Amino acid sequence: MNxxxxxxxxxxATLAVMQRQGIAATTVRDVAAELGASSGLxxxxxxxxxxxxxxxxxxxxxxxxxxTSNLVEQGRDPIEQMRFFFDSYTRSDxxxxxxxxxxxxxxxxxxxxxxxxxxxxxxxxxxxxxxxIEGGVRxxxxxxxxxxxxxxxxxxxxDGLHLQEVAHSDSVTGAQVTKWSRRGAxxxxxLPLGTLTEREPS
Amino acid sequence: MNxxxxxxxxxxATLAVMQRQGIAATTVRDVAAELGASSGLxxxxxxxxxxxxxxxxxxxxxxxxxxTSNLVEQGRDPIEQMRFFFDSYTRSDxxxxxxxxxxxxxxxxxxxxxxxxxxxxxxxxxxxxxxxIEGGVRxxxxxxxxxxxxxxxxxxxxDGLHLQEVAHSDSVTGAQVTKWSRRGAxxxxxLPLGTLTEREPS
DNA sequence: GACGCTATTGCGCAAATGTCCAATAATCAC
DNA sequence: GTGATTATTGGACATTTGCGCAATAGCGTC
Numbered sequence: 291m292n293x294x295x296x297x298x299x300x301x302x303a304t305l306a307v308m309q310r311q312g313i314a315a316t317t318v319r320d321v322a323a324e325l326g327a328s329s330g331l332x333x334x335x336x337x338x339x340x341x342x343x344x345x346x347x348x349x350x351x352x353x354x355x356x357x358t359s360n361l362v363e364q365g366r367d368p369i370e371q372m373r374f375f376f377d378s379y380t381r382s383d384x385x386x387x388x389x390x391x392x393x394x395x396x397x398x399x400x401x402x403x404x405x406x407x408x409x410x411x412x413x414x415x416x417x418x419x420x421x422x423i424e425g426g427v428r429x430x431x432x433x434x435x436x437x438x439x440x441x442x443x444x445x446x447x448x449d450g451l452h453l454q455e456v457a458h459s460d461s462v463t464g465a466q467v468t469k470w471s472r473r474g475a476x477x478x479x480x481l482p483l484g485t486l487t488e489r490e491p492s
Numbered sequence: 493m494n495x496x497x498x499x500x501x502x503x504x505a506t507l508a509v510m511q512r513q514g515i516a517a518t519t520v521r522d523v524a525a526e527l528g529a530s531s532g533l534x535x536x537x538x539x540x541x542x543x544x545x546x547x548x549x550x551x552x553x554x555x556x557x558x559x560t561s562n563l564v565e566q567g568r569d570p571i572e573q574m575r576f577f578f579d580s581y582t583r584s585d586x587x588x589x590x591x592x593x594x595x596x597x598x599x600x601x602x603x604x605x606x607x608x609x610x611x612x613x614x615x616x617x618x619x620x621x622x623x624x625i626e627g628g629v630r631x632x633x634x635x636x637x638x639x640x641x642x643x644x645x646x647x648x649x650x651d652g653l654h655l656q657e658v659a660h661s662d663s664v665t666g667a668q669v670t671k672w673s674r675r676g677a678x679x680x681x682x683l684p685l686g687t688l689t690e691r692e693p694s
Numbered sequence: 695g696a697c698g699c700t701a702t703t704g705c706g707c708a709a710a711t712g713t714c715c716a717a718t719a720a721t722c723a724c
Numbered sequence: 725g726t727g728a729t730t731a732t733t734g735g736a737c738a739t740t741t742g743c744g745c746a747a748t749a750g751c752g753t754c
Binding site: 312314315389392393394395396397398399400405408409412413436439442443445446447448449450451453454456457458460461462466469470471473474477478 | 595599672680
Binding site for chain 3: 319330333339
């Protein structure tokens with residue numbers, strides 16, 4: 291098998307195991323079984339388990355960010371961009387990608403490589419929101435005294451609500467996360483009630 | 493040593509190790525070393541490691557909730573109660589109790605006992621906030637159409653910001669968590685800027 | 695002081711994990 | 725075909741983990 295393809299296959303298998311069992315419970319042997327290969331092969335391509343986990347997480351989370359970023363770009367005004375942002379963010383959560391983020395945050399204290407990646411990606415998410423808000427304020431569509439703080443608040447609100455949904459599914463449901471987070475952003479940005487309500491995909 | 497006291501000592505030692513190393517990295521041997529006793533002793537009092545961890549977490553997190561709850565009760569009006577809430581919540585985080593919560597949320601999916609505890613406590617936190625808001629609305633001091641949703645938002649915002657602080661300390665600082673979360677609650681509840689600003693302890 | 699109960703010890707066991715390595719299979723240039 | 729290079733195997737190894745258990749120490753009662 292082509293070395294590049296093999297490397298990709300290993301990362302894909304690692305991601306599958308991580309999503310199924312969580313980061314902390316992902317072992318070399320599990321990845322090998324998922325891949326249908328031997329455990330030695332993984333170490334032939336990856337120097338350590340930490341590197342493998344970090345790379346798989348980056349691949350997955352980075353792709354989500356790119357998807358959302360691209361969708362936001364297609365919004366014709368800041369309001370629509372923000373709506374697209376929420377549409378994409380709450381959808382990408384469907385395949386339990388949020389459990390990965392929870393694991394990553396918890397493990398960040400103990401795995402420096404993972405920490406660096408999650409920090410960089412979270413900053414990128416915040417900047418994406420921030421640029422939407424700045425556009426909205428410039429266009430007179432949103433009211434916000436401190437876009438940097440507001441962007442961190444919107445991101446943290448989303449993460450905090452998703453966290454409840456993933457950890458305690460009968461406390462907060464997915465529908466509530468969608469509704470409550472959008473309403474929170476409306477309040478934060480001085481938008482009329484319903485401005486950011488989810489639209490039916492056309 | 494008195495069995496009851498010994499049990500408490502074991503839980504206290506477990507908590508110390510958990511706060512230092514995180515839940516996932518807490519081992520029987522570490523607890524024994526912290527306690528200055530043998531590993532066998534722990535199993536003489538606790539049926540399993542999971543039970544021990546769950547009990548230690550409940551003890552710690554439950555105490556934090558009680559502290560905050562008591563402080564809030566001393567507020568003479570809903571505004572002051574909310575201010576006391578933020579004072580207490582952001583202070584109790586000082587001794588890295590938040591890393592424990594991060595671990596608990598991440599592990600909740602895989603440890604039913606832990607999940608039950610964290611879910612119950614999170615609900616209690618939300619209800620505490622909710623009752624303050626309801627009082628504030630009744631007294632005409634706050635504006636809020638949906639106190640239940642608002643309480644979940646304030647709690648999630650706090651958790652989400654704290655999460656960033658704990659996981660990526662150079663992205664979001666403790667001072668920013670304090671400032672941004674209070675400002676967020678002011679916006680959420682229609683309060684004038686600065687209403688919830690931290691007061692100097694008299 | 696002897697006895698009995700229990701707290702406490704310290705080691706051993708089996709399972710799991712990351713890492714490494716010698717042996718083997720596959721592939722390709724000539 | 726032959727040899728060289730490399731992908732791949734499968735298991736060895738050291739370490740760590742939760743847990744159990746026989747032996748010991750401490751302490752109150754008679």
